[in-house]
Amino acid sequence: MMHFGAYVHNNRLQDAQPMPFTSEIHMACxxxxxxxxxxxxxWADACTVGMYExxxxLPPHEDSRAFERPIVILSLLxxxxxxxxxxxxxxxxYREKARIRMPARSATIIDAPAAYAPWLHALAPAPTGRISLTFRRVSPEARRALQVERMETERAGAMQSLKCAAQLQERAASGRGLSQNEIKKLRKKARAKQAKVQTKLNHANNLAMET
Ligand SMILES: O=C(O)CCC(=O)C(=O)O
Ligand SMILES: [Fe+2]
Incomplete structure (x- = not known):
């Protein structure tokens, strides 16, 4: 399996650098x-290419809720x-209630209610080799959840830098066993940390405004 575009795992959009859609994938769209x-x-921002021998x-499953419905599957070979x-x-x-064919060059559109539990879908054993392109679109809620996660990471980073800056300043202020030059260096380091706090808070605020 290969993933192009947004990457979702455990019902969550992941903060990963995905492979962009190729020209072939755009052509398929x-x-x-x-x-x-x-x-x-x-419409689609995620494409999973499945190569089946x-x-x-595929066992019965519900696709990740981080994706909108419908799910569009292009079958090949x-x-x-x-x-x-x-x-x-x-x-x-698992009690099978319906079965559909997926011939080469056909599109299968799975929409609500079939695309949500309690409905599950599964692939019967492949009689011959097959390739599929599954197109999905990440839901706005999943995008927002990732933004919130990023924002929280930035804020936590800012707090960490703030703590670090305070410790450096404290050491410089006590000056115990330190030369003037060393104190100067510590103060410089503390200022650099302080600047990082501001950058991270700015990032967090920008992310908050986007959500
Ligand atoms: O490859 C297919 O035809 C279906 C794949 C599928 O159900 C999935 O990736 O969730
Ligand atoms: Fe699926």
Missing amino acids: AALVKAGAMPYDT EGSW SDEQEMTFGQVDNLGE
């Missing part, structure tokens, strides 16, 4: 828009792939 499977060509399958939809019964067993 344009084709999906033309076919009426995607609202507009910059004969016999590989195989005409035989099937996706199942079902729910888990009282005994904890």
Whole structure:
């Protein structure tokens, strides 16, 4: 599997530098828009390329809630792939309720309610090798959660720098066993730390304004 664009893990958008969409992925988006499977060509910001060998399958799952619905899957190479939809019964067993075909060059659009639990989807074992491009869009809530996380990191960093600056100043002020030159150096270091506090707080404020 390869991820292009936004990277989501454990229902959260991750603060990672993702691989950007390639020209091929953009072309696929344009084709999906033309076919009426995607609202507009910059709609998706995450694309997972799945490469399945004969016999590989995907267990029943709900896609991350950090993504909006629908989820758009472009299937390539195989005409035989099937996706199942079902729910888990009282005994904890996945009960298949529906099955759809995913022939090569087709788009599968999974939207609410099928795209949310209790509905799950799964890939039946691949009869032949297959490639899929799964297009998704990160939800505004997930974007906001990442901004808040970044903001909190900046604020914590600012507090750390502030503590450091105070310690340096204290040592300089006591001056115990230090030459004039060393005291001067300590004061300079403290000022540099103090400047970092301000930069980090500014970052945090900018992030707060964006959320
Ligand atoms: O590769 C596919 O066809 C489906 C993949 C899928 O369900 C997923 O990545 O969540
Ligand atoms: Fe899925």
